[in-house]
Amino acid sequence: MDVKSNHSPPVLSDPIPISKSKLSIHSNLLPYPQSGPTFSSGKYIGISRKKPGKLDDVRSNGWLDAMISSSPPRKKLNKDIGVEVPSDDIDVAYGSWMLKYPSALNSFEQITNFARNKKIAVFLDYDGTLSPIVDDPDLALMSDDMRLAVRNVAKCFPTAIISGRSCEKVFELVGLTELHYAGSHGMDIMGPISKRMSSDHLNCIESTDQQGKTVNLFQPAREFIPMIDEVFRALVENTKGVKGAKVENHKFCTSVHYRNVEEQNWPVIGQRVHDILKEYPRLRLTHGRKVLEIRPVIDWNKGKAVEFLLESLELNDSDDVLPIYIGDDRTDEDAFKVLREGNRGYGILVSSMPKETNACYSLKDPTEVMKFLKSLVTWKKLVEYP
Numbered sequence: 001m002d003v004k005s006n007h008s009p010p011v012l013s014d015p016i017p018i019s020k021s022k023l024s025i026h027s028n029l030l031p032y033p034q035s036g037p038t039f040s041s042g043k044y045i046g047i048s049r050k051k052p053g054k055l056d057d058v059r060s061n062g063w064l065d066a067m068i069s070s071s072p073p074r075k076k077l078n079k080d081i082g083v084e085v086p087s088d089d090i091d092v093a094y095g096s097w098m099l100k101y102p103s104a105l106n107s108f109e110q111i112t113n114f115a116r117n118k119k120i121a122v123f124l125d126y127d128g129t130l131s132p133i134v135d136d137p138d139l140a141l142m143s144d145d146m147r148l149a150v151r152n153v154a155k156c157f158p159t160a161i162i163s164g165r166s167c168e169k170v171f172e173l174v175g176l177t178e179l180h181y182a183g184s185h186g187m188d189i190m191g192p193i194s195k196r197m198s199s200d201h202l203n204c205i206e207s208t209d210q211q212g213k214t215v216n217l218f219q220p221a222r223e224f225i226p227m228i229d230e231v232f233r234a235l236v237e238n239t240k241g242v243k244g245a246k247v248e249n250h251k252f253c254t255s256v257h258y259r260n261v262e263e264q265n266w267p268v269i270g271q272r273v274h275d276i277l278k279e280y281p282r283l284r285l286t287h288g289r290k291v292l293e294i295r296p297v298i299d300w301n302k303g304k305a306v307e308f309l310l311e312s313l314e315l316n317d318s319d320d321v322l323p324i325y326i327g328d329d330r331t332d333e334d335a336f337k338v339l340r341e342g343n344r345g346y347g348i349l350v351s352s353m354p355k356e357t358n359a360c361y362s363l364k365d366p367t368e369v370m371k372f373l374k375s376l377v378t379w380k381k382l383v384e385y386p
């Protein structure tokens with residue numbers, strides 16, 4: 001199945017400005033390290049209160065560049081596409097970027113023509129996709145209209161939300177029981193009950209969800225819970241002097257937000273995280289939207305979570321199924337890549353800025369996401385009851 005073949009091979013924009021060989025930095029401290037194997041067990045290293053490293057670390061290993069380029073503000077100078085350009089030029093750049101990643105709304109007919117006689121499965125990211133990006137992560141609420149749109153979609157198509165937040169937190173924010181949830185970048189999946197999945201996958205057990213419904217719980221990074229908790233506490237301690245910094249514990253990963261930190265202190269926050277992470281070779285760093293995300297070095301991500309959920313939902317026959325994944329973040333690229341590489345479905349990037357992506361289509365913001373979800377429901381009803 002050739003979902004969309006008119007796109008050149010994707011180039012990720014994640015900045016890795018210097019070669020790994022030039023500096024002898026441990027791979028977990030380089031930006032966007034490759035996923036590695038799962039480690040069976042082992043004691044983690046306690047944090048030694050050593051002298052903090054020099055701020056040069058975060059400059060030389062590319063962290064600072066990645067921090068600066070994440071979530072660039074609109075109508076300001078844009079460093080995300082490599083050069084600083086005024087906002088008018090950004091609009092022009094956005095227009096030509098959209099030739100490559102057309103609006104999923106304008107291309108709706110093309111998408112649904114392809115979906116005819118197929119089962120659509122919908123995967124949604126939360127922050128920046130269903131809720132707008134706001135300064136305080138605790139206030140990233142989705143609107144009632146959006147909740148209704150997601151609910152209606154979930155009634156028509158198998159639907160899952162795959163978020164960087166903990167499963168509990170994202171369920172608390174969304175509050176819908178009609179869909180499946182995967183938290184911690186897919187490392188905490190609450191999927192449909194499946195005997196085959198629990199026998200095929202280690203770390204997959206039967207459990208009950210918040211409503212007492214039996215679910216399949218898949219937690220491939222279970223053994224890292226104490227380590228993440230330890231690192232979370234160290235991060236809280238080490239960043240508490242930096243005004244605006246906020247640390248979140250997502251059980252299988254932890255996030256350090258710098259959105260509200262003065263830009264002049266970004267090297268400080270980066271360096272503090274760096275100093276802690278270098279004590280934990282089994283953890284790695286990824287960059288989100290003004291957030292540093294620390295997670296286990298295991299071969300698992302949102303792309304694997306999509307594959308796992310498709311299998312759990314018995315939707316992994318790719319000729320018959322069209323998965324659609326909508327997300328805004330770098331971590332969503334793993335899911336876009338899975339869909340693109342297998343020619344399996346459509347990735348839709350939510351962005352109002354030009355960005356390199358593995359997605360096929362784009363939507364500007366959560367408002368457009370909502371319009372797209374509503375259109376899917378209308379289309380489904382028309383197909384069913386013409």
Ligand SMILES: O=P(O)(O)OC[C@H]1O[C@H](O[C@H]2O[C@H](CO)[C@@H](O)[C@H](O)[C@H]2O)[C@H](O)[C@@H](O)[C@@H]1O
Nearest residue numbers: 126127133134135137140163164255259289291
């Ligand atoms: O995978 P997601 O559902 O997109 O989660 C990714 C991160 O989202 C949250 O942070 C982002 O949204 C915040 C609220 O709008 C914003 O303040 C922050 O700057 C963004 O990075 C969440 O708080 C993180 O823990 C998630 O990892």
